[in-house]
Amino acid sequence: DTGVSQNPRHKITKRGQNVTFRCDPISEHNRLYWYRQTLGQGPEFLTYFQNEAQLEKSRLLSDRFSAERPKGSFSTLEIQRTEQGDSAMYLCASSVFRGGPKETQYFGPGTRLLVL
């Protein structure tokens, strides 16, 4: 029984470079979420998918950010032309959504991005 996995765990890049992160959710989880967490703060919602459909994007997600979930399985989050302000922990979570008030999200270990 594997949990949510994220790769890479750490990424150091230079300003202006593109980076891509991958999230593998728990098998058969139909929802997948991306959050961003900066030091000393709680996670902030970025976007989420139900199966392969991207249902919502936060205003935090500028045009430089794009996320996909082809075939409703793994997801990728790409940041183009990285800026120092993009430095953060990027967290992925998955869940089984059947409607109702009891959806529990399971988080991966995160990808820590440092933009120099």
Place this chain on the structure above:
Amino acid sequence: SQQGEEDPQALSIQEGENATMNCSYKTSINNLQWYRQNSGRGLVHLILIRSNEREKHSGRLRVTLDTSKKSSSLLITASRAADTASYFCATDAGYGKLTFGQGTILTVHP
């Protein structure tokens, strides 16, 4: 943006003592959840309480919810050094996405 505030921002106690953390939020919710995060790691789900519930227990954890005051509390009884972590409350307004507080840093001294 953050949903609300957690209080205290930091809490330092001795092993065996109880730890209480409070969370306030701003909008109506479907449920409220508490998560733990060890330094630099992902979040671990602790407990979920639905908007029509007032209290819930899980092992050494007790969560209360007061929707009229838009507040919740997490009590950890008989704390252990291994409980040292950051604790976050998160609200679900019914759309699935979670809105987190800023967290309480708990330090339990052996």
